[in-house]
Amino acid sequence: MGEITLPKNRITTLYPLTKCAFSLLIVLVAITTFNIYGKLAILAAINLLAALSGVWQLFNQRLFKSVGILIVLITLLQTFFYPGHDVLFALGRFTATREGLTFALKLGLNLANIGGAIIWLFTVTTEKDFVLALEKQGMSAKASYVVLSTLQMVPVLKKQSQLIMKAQSARGVETEGNVFVRAKAFVPTLIPLVLSSIQGTEERALTLEARGFSLDRPKTYYYDIHPEPRDKMLVTATGILAVAYVIGKVVYWLWV
Amino acid sequence: MTQTNSQMKKTKNTETFSMMVILLIPIAIAINVVGAQLTSLLKLPVDLDMIGVILVGALAGPIPAALAGLLTNLVNGVLDPTWLPYIPVAMCIGIAAGLLAKYNMMNTFWKICVSGLVIAIVATVTATPVTVFAFGGITGGASSVFITGLMASGKKIVESVLSVYIFTETIGKLISVLVAYLIIRVIPTRTVTKYKYGMNYISKN
Numbered sequence: 474m475g476e477i478t479l480p481k482n483r484i485t486t487l488y489p490l491t492k493c494a495f496s497l498l499i500v501l502v503a504i505t506t507f508n509i510y511g512k513l514a515i516l517a518a519i520n521l522l523a524a525l526s527g528v529w530q531l532f533n534q535r536l537f538k539s540v541g542i543l544i545v546l547i548t549l550l551q552t553f554f555y556p557g558h559d560v561l562f563a564l565g566r567f568t569a570t571r572e573g574l575t576f577a578l579k580l581g582l583n584l585a586n587i588g589g590a591i592i593w594l595f596t597v598t599t600e601k602d603f604v605l606a607l608e609k610q611g612m613s614a615k616a617s618y619v620v621l622s623t624l625q626m627v628p629v630l631k632k633q634s635q636l637i638m639k640a641q642s643a644r645g646v647e648t649e650g651n652v653f654v655r656a657k658a659f660v661p662t663l664i665p666l667v668l669s670s671i672q673g674t675e676e677r678a679l680t681l682e683a684r685g686f687s688l689d690r691p692k693t694y695y696y697d698i699h700p701e702p703r704d705k706m707l708v709t710a711t712g713i714l715a716v717a718y719v720i721g722k723v724v725y726w727l728w729v
Numbered sequence: 730m731t732q733t734n735s736q737m738k739k740t741k742n743t744e745t746f747s748m749m750v751i752l753l754i755p756i757a758i759a760i761n762v763v764g765a766q767l768t769s770l771l772k773l774p775v776d777l778d779m780i781g782v783i784l785v786g787a788l789a790g791p792i793p794a795a796l797a798g799l800l801t802n803l804v805n806g807v808l809d810p811t812w813l814p815y816i817p818v819a820m821c822i823g824i825a826a827g828l829l830a831k832y833n834m835m836n837t838f839w840k841i842c843v844s845g846l847v848i849a850i851v852a853t854v855t856a857t858p859v860t861v862f863a864f865g866g867i868t869g870g871a872s873s874v875f876i877t878g879l880m881a882s883g884k885k886i887v888e889s890v891l892s893v894y895i896f897t898e899t900i901g902k903l904i905s906v907l908v909a910y911l912i913i914r915v916i917p918t919r920t921v922t923k924y925k926y927g928m929n930y931i932s933k934n
Binding site: 535538539540542543546547550551553554555567576577580584587588591592595600615618619620622623624626627629630631634635638648652655656658659660662663664666667668670671672674675677678681682686687 | 813
């Protein structure tokens, strides 16, 4: 959630909902493709999209951090433990089966594709723009306040919790040792953190009310974004593509 | 909303989404994230990433808690999409916690234990299908080691996931409810009473 500067190009400057439409189309195609090569093609397409948006490296870093390790784990474990008969090779008393490997690869590629579509969306779109676009579509201002203040609060509290943990261990709260010793450190770290943030809420409520937050009036914005004509065109095109894809898929299934 | 404005002013703290609740939800989500971070920092073998959701449920009822659950998984899902399939789980935990609070089931030790068990059952029943269908049983979390162990011993995926979750969720949710209660007990009384079910947690004498 750290601040990153996006490269400005044709894709990153699109309206957030346009990019969201792209991402949804990818998810749609990803969950309806069952062939391994098809799944690989989708992954390649997402990578191409990320490269065209100029965020290929960042995209892959994030993809690896979130689902990459999990995929490696799944592949290793499922290959050996998924029930199957077609033995590929044996390692000690464990046998790797073809069924397991296929299952693991399909599952892994699904995770990479669906996860990738979402990660791409939030790599080329700031959460702020995304929430603002949703608010303009009719989401309540309260909801967007909650989302945005959460995004601000999480990194701050994460940092603070590490600080508190150090402070508490300086006071003699043990953060190392056996499970029970470590578990006992949990409460003295969490509670000061929560207390300090909850105590601030009353003041924050007053601050927000002073700015007319709960008035039933149209809001004005310091920061604003607008869809351009090309966004409308692209969303329509994506929509048509999605409908055509679904019809094509259904027809294909009925025929074959 | 405008017609009932005058009524709402009188009953500000019984309103489902009062200002205090709106400001509590981001904190709750941050508590969830920090809870998850602390469990990994302290290398604890249980998942304590729903304390905030339970806290909102205990203070403000089922609907805000479900929203807190939804947003927790959405916010985490932006960077790690593996959170997204668990959205219904988080929402159900929130609804369960909120309903338990509504019937005043969170303010003595034995009630907390019952609540913890109920929430653990809800979490197990909702999380098992997600883990099985979306991840084939392995999510990379602390419980994966045990699940794989059971799968290796020849048990079916559903069976393995269910039997491990029953165990880890019971411990995890019992601790979570207890921690949420401890948090409520140390929040100043004047703040606690501003939430819908806050009166349940203050001693009357």
